[in-house]
Amino acid sequence: MWFTWAGSLLLAICAIWLVNRLHHVYFTLREFPTVGPSGFFGSYWAIKIWLSEPDTLLNEGYQKYPNALFKIYTQDGWTLFTSGEARLAEMRAAPDRDLSFVEHINEAFQLEVTMGPGVARDMFGRNAANVMNTVTRNLPLYFEDVRDEVNQACRDNFQVGEDWVSIPVLPATARIVSRGANRILVYPIGRNIEFTDLMVAFTREATVVGILLRTLPEFIRPTIAKLINRTESYYKSARPHLESMLAHRLEQEEKFGKDWDGKPNDYISWLLATNCQATTVRDLVFRVLGVNLPAIQTTSNSLGHSVFDLAQNPEYVEILREEIETVVAQDGWSRESLQKMVKLDSFAKESQRLWGIAPASSGRRAMKPFTFSNGQTVPAGQDIMVTTQAIHLDEGNYPGAREFRPFRWAELRSQDEKSVVYDFVTPSKTFAAFGVPSRHTCPGRFFASMLIKQALAYLVLNYDMRLEGTDRPKNLMLGSVMGPHPTAPVLFRKRQAKA
Numbered sequence: 001m002w003f004t005w006a007g008s009l010l011l012a013i014c015a016i017w018l019v020n021r022l023h024h025v026y027f028t029l030r031e032f033p034t035v036g037p038s039g040f041f042g043s044y045w046a047i048k049i050w051l052s053e054p055d056t057l058l059n060e061g062y063q064k065y066p067n068a069l070f071k072i073y074t075q076d077g078w079t080l081f082t083s084g085e086a087r088l089a090e091m092r093a094a095p096d097r098d099l100s101f102v103e104h105i106n107e108a109f110q111l112e113v114t115m116g117p118g119v120a121r122d123m124f125g126r127n128a129a130n131v132m133n134t135v136t137r138n139l140p141l142y143f144e145d146v147r148d149e150v151n152q153a154c155r156d157n158f159q160v161g162e163d164w165v166s167i168p169v170l171p172a173t174a175r176i177v178s179r180g181a182n183r184i185l186v187y188p189i190g191r192n193i194e195f196t197d198l199m200v201a202f203t204r205e206a207t208v209v210g211i212l213l214r215t216l217p218e219f220i221r222p223t224i225a226k227l228i229n230r231t232e233s234y235y236k237s238a239r240p241h242l243e244s245m246l247a248h249r250l251e252q253e254e255k256f257g258k259d260w261d262g263k264p265n266d267y268i269s270w271l272l273a274t275n276c277q278a279t280t281v282r283d284l285v286f287r288v289l290g291v292n293l294p295a296i297q298t299t300s301n302s303l304g305h306s307v308f309d310l311a312q313n314p315e316y317v318e319i320l321r322e323e324i325e326t327v328v329a330q331d332g333w334s335r336e337s338l339q340k341m342v343k344l345d346s347f348a349k350e351s352q353r354l355w356g357i358a359p360a361s362s363g364r365r366a367m368k369p370f371t372f373s374n375g376q377t378v379p380a381g382q383d384i385m386v387t388t389q390a391i392h393l394d395e396g397n398y399p400g401a402r403e404f405r406p407f408r409w410a411e412l413r414s415q416d417e418k419s420v421v422y423d424f425v426t427p428s429k430t431f432a433a434f435g436v437p438s439r440h441t442c443p444g445r446f447f448a449s450m451l452i453k454q455a456l457a458y459l460v461l462n463y464d465m466r467l468e469g470t471d472r473p474k475n476l477m478l479g480s481v482m483g484p485h486p487t488a489p490v491l492f493r494k495r496q497a498k499a
């Protein structure tokens with residue numbers, strides 16, 4: 001008897017799923033043009049293409065619909081994309097209550113499910129901008145500490161002598177970035193390698209879990225999250241490192257208010273000075289995990305791309321060495337002197353333009369139906385993303401757009417008084433690696449740029465590099481996520497005197 005009941009129940013669930021899916025595939029966002037396969041079976045094919053070659057689909061949409069929104073069937077269902085200048089301006093002007101960055105990021109990483117309520121609110125949006133602006137203001141103060149950490153991390157991760165040694169790039173850049181970043185974020189705990197390695201593992205895993213969870217129907221996510229989400233276990237491993245420092249801060253605030261004597265000028269103090277709603281050590285440990293999330297993978301992927309570019313083009317190493325050594329001989333090491341290394345800045349920016357960390361980014365979620373001036377209406381709850389990579393690879397924006405021309409930005413800068421326009425950290429309508437210009441443009445970009453250039457400067461001055469074969473290892477592409485090959489090595493040896 002129960003067989004019949006169980007069978008009927010299963011049949012009913014399958015029927016509901018089928019009706020839902022048919023409705024979604026054929027009737028959702030019907031008025032938006034489609035790029036890539038569609039239809040019941042076609043949508044599975046579209047997901048396959050989206051995951052392995054998102055750039056092909058995005059570029060096709062970019063070419064065909066320069067001023068409109070178009071849709072692609074992805075693992076999340078129909079997703080809208082756009083690029084046109086007018087559409088981007090409208091997205092930028094829209095208030096968060098209409099097009100929300102925080103709700104988009106919450107969904108993309110499944111932050112509510114994996115990290116609990118409050119983390120997205122505290123670590124993204126206005127709070128993030130406030131605390132990261134303070135980080136940026138304090139970068140000159142922390143410059144030498146971070147440089148010291150980055151240099152030591154480079155020595156630890158690239159232990160080579162006179163002979164060529166093959167070293168996987170991305171694991172090394174992730175560890176270097178985590179040490180450099182956490183030197184500011186949770187000094188002095190950030191000096192502990194067990195802790196910084198933990199942050200690398202956490203950020204990698206949290207990104208993957210977020211992507212997996214959001215492919216599932218909403219009602220089932222909390223259940224599956226219980227099986228695959230290990231944030232609680234990362235919290236338990238991180239807490240012993242942070243506990244006494246964080247408990248002390250909270251106690252002092254409780255006793256003496258916000259401005260107690262001897263309050264350290266560091267990230268935790270800056271965070272507590274915002275509207276952050278963390279009131280316990282547990283809350284604060286989750287915020288430390290939370291700030292590492294947008295920082296580590298992004299920056300280490302970008303540094304990784306640049307290392308592969310150096311190895312593929314060793315002829316540029318000598319040019320960079322000359323620039324760095326000249327500036328340092330005149331001005332020593334400081335944030336200002338790093339800013340004078342315009343070729344280094346240009347190299348990092350070109351690498352970011354050509355490869356980047358995401359073929360599509362700057363996502364926003366419509367909080368209510370949102371009508372663009374071309375008449376297209378995005379329904380509430382729908383995400384829109386920007387076709388970043390297609391913009392970066394458009395010949396109209398960049399002559400020789402698919403070539404790596406490391407000093408294109410330095411050359412432009414030399415012809416233009418307003419040189420800041422060409423800086424690595426400056427977003428524009430044709431350079432959206434840190435997001436399109438808006439109030440959500442990555443507030444960590446000044447920090448990231450400093451870390452990347454400090455590491456590149458150390459590597460260039462102390463090592464020779466070359467590829468193992470002739471070709472740059474293929475990037476990893478997985479839908480809207482992109483990075484350098486995760487395990488591919490580069491050959492390193494100690495810098496040899498010029499022949």
Ligand code: HEM
Nearest residue numbers: 124125128294295298299302362434435440441442444448
């Ligand atoms: C090369 C490295 C990095 C890249 C390529 C990058 C890229 C981005 C992008 C594309 C966005 C979204 C912008 C938008 O939607 O308009 C973003 C936002 C953000 N990034 Fe970065 N990022 C990097 C490094 C960092 C670092 C080191 C930190 C912090 C220490 C950080 C913190 C954030 C935060 C908090 C946001 C959210 C801003 C908001 O809520 O308004 N990022 N980043």
